[in-house]
Amino acid sequence: MKRLTKGMIFLLLVLFMVACSKEEPKEVQEEPVEVDQPPEKEVYVNSYPLTGLEKDDEAEYRAFGVMIENSHAARPQSGLYQADLVYEVLSEATITRLLAFFHSEKPEIIGPVRSARDYYIHLNNGYKGIYVSAGGSPQAIAMFDEKKVDFISGLKYDGRFFSRSSARKAPHNMYTSYEDLLKATENEKYSLEAEVPTLPFLEADIVLDGEKALQVSINYGSDANNVIYEYDLDQKKYIRIVGEEQSVDLETENPVLIDNIFIVEMSHEILDKQGRRAIDISSGGDGFLIQNGVYQAVQWKNVDGQILPFKNDQSLGFLRGKTWINVVPELNSKVSIQ
Numbered sequence: 001m002k003r004l005t006k007g008m009i010f011l012l013l014v015l016f017m018v019a020c021s022k023e024e025p026k027e028v029q030e031e032p033v034e035v036d037q038p039p040e041k042e043v044y045v046n047s048y049p050l051t052g053l054e055k056d057d058e059a060e061y062r063a064f065g066v067m068i069e070n071s072h073a074a075r076p077q078s079g080l081y082q083a084d085l086v087y088e089v090l091s092e093a094t095i096t097r098l099l100a101f102f103h104s105e106k107p108e109i110i111g112p113v114r115s116a117r118d119y120y121i122h123l124n125n126g127y128k129g130i131y132v133s134a135g136g137s138p139q140a141i142a143m144f145d146e147k148k149v150d151f152i153s154g155l156k157y158d159g160r161f162f163s164r165s166s167a168r169k170a171p172h173n174m175y176t177s178y179e180d181l182l183k184a185t186e187n188e189k190y191s192l193e194a195e196v197p198t199l200p201f202l203e204a205d206i207v208l209d210g211e212k213a214l215q216v217s218i219n220y221g222s223d224a225n226n227v228i229y230e231y232d233l234d235q236k237k238y239i240r241i242v243g244e245e246q247s248v249d250l251e252t253e254n255p256v257l258i259d260n261i262f263i264v265e266m267s268h269e270i271l272d273k274q275g276r277r278a279i280d281i282s283s284g285g286d287g288f289l290i291q292n293g294v295y296q297a298v299q300w301k302n303v304d305g306q307i308l309p310f311k312n313d314q315s316l317g318f319l320r321g322k323t324w325i326n327v328v329p330e331l332n333s334k335v336s337i338q
Contacts, residue, residue: 048104049198050084050127052320055104062194063103064152064181065129069114070096072224072243073172076250079107081257085199087123087307089327090268092275094221099123102178103196109251111175113154113162116140119279121149126305128194130185134162134174137276150190157184197306202317210294216261217336218326227326229261231293237321238290259321261290262309264300268329279327281307286331291319295337 046055050063063084068077070088080086080098082105091097099120102110116136121143124131134154136144144151154162154174161180165173176184185192202208216229216238228241237257240247247256264287267280287300289309298309298316307325309316328334 047320048084049196050101051104051322052199052201052318053104060195061103061192063101063127063129063196064178065120065124065127065131066100066102066110066176066181067114067116067120067131067133068098068100068110069112069172070098070225070242071172073168074112074114075243075245076248077111078175078250079110080247081249081252081254082107084322085127086322086324087120087327088227088324089117089119089123089279090220090277090329091117092277094225096220096225101127101129102181106178108177108179109175110177110181111165112168112172113174113176114171116144117276118143119277119281122281122305123307125149126302126307127197129196130181130190130192132176132181134158134171150188152181152184152188157187160184161187197304199306199323200308200315200317201320208292208294210291210296211337212293213290213295213337214293215338216263216288216290216295217338218263218328219334219336220328229258229290232257233293236292240324257322258324259291260318260323261288262300262307262318262323262325263288263290263331263335264307264325264327265331266327266329281327288331288335288337289316290337 047053048055068080080100082102083100084103085101087099088096097114113132113134116133118137118139121131121140130152131149132152143149154176161184162174162176164170165175214231218227220226224243229238230241231238235257237259238261240256240258248254265285269278271278282302284299284301287298287309289296289298296311298311300307301310
């Protein structure tokens with residue numbers, strides 16, 4: 001028993017000495033390994049403010065807000081498919097007119113150019129645009145006279161920076177180009193250097209919630225001017241149909257393709273026998289935001305001149321791409337979504 005106890009003690013001493021003789025392993029600093037990471041989608045250092053898409057340079061320059069006619073005699077239009085942002089609003093009777101902003105793309109032909117209304121000018125000023133029209137309502141002319149907008153007149157420069165097409169009758173035949181608008185801007189001594197207020201854009205790869213919106217119909221009061229948007233599942237964009245014909249470019253036949261449709265309800269008031277209107281673009285109201293085959297019931301607010309979507313007082317974003325904002329006097333009776 002005594003020998004056994006000494007043996008055990010001896011064994012424990014040996015084990016202790018062996019353990020103490022072992023050095024702690026030194027910590028090895030591993031060199032970082034470079035791994036190829038997939039690029040983040042649609043996140044750009046330099047992007048166009050009205051589309052959110054990548055641009056090649058850092059130069060800041062103004063957009064042109066051009067009044068484009070939308071009567072049957074004016075369709076198909078020229079250059080419209082290259083507009084970054086378009087407002088469609090009733091001008092008189094059942095006829096809408098288009099305020100098209102050109103910034104990221106520079107069309108060789110734009111038109112037909114038609115007359116102004118005061119609410120279009122206010123919408124233009126929300127983007128600090130150089131406004132382009134051929135004449136205007138009395139309210140619009142007063143704004144021009146009071147220098148409330150940098151304005152290029154198609155009537156003033158008819159035959160110089162604007163031309164008439166022999167294929168159409170006046171007043172449906174006035175055209176210009178992005179390059180001619182630059183020349184007219186220089187002639188008017190307007191500055192082109194200004195930061196364009198950006199639209200709010202969604203993060204890449206976000207999943208949109210909402211109800212199905214594969215076809216959207218807007219009733220502007222006549223078969224010739226009613227609008228249908230149909231969702232193209234392959235392109236993940238909406239095509240535009242007006243007067244039962246698809247909107248395409250007159251010269252190239254390129255289709256108008258849209259990523260965001262924002263339909264907003266605004267109060268309309270008839271002003272005169274011509275059917276001109278006063279439209280409340282300031283008070284806010286209800287709307288539908290339609291993207292990627294689904295829609296949400298939302299509210300709109302005028303934020304420094306921009307008509308933007310909100311839900312529960314939270315700002316919503318647009319998909320990167322082209323946006324159309326359709327103004328209607330009443331949502332429930334004028335808009336159908338399937």
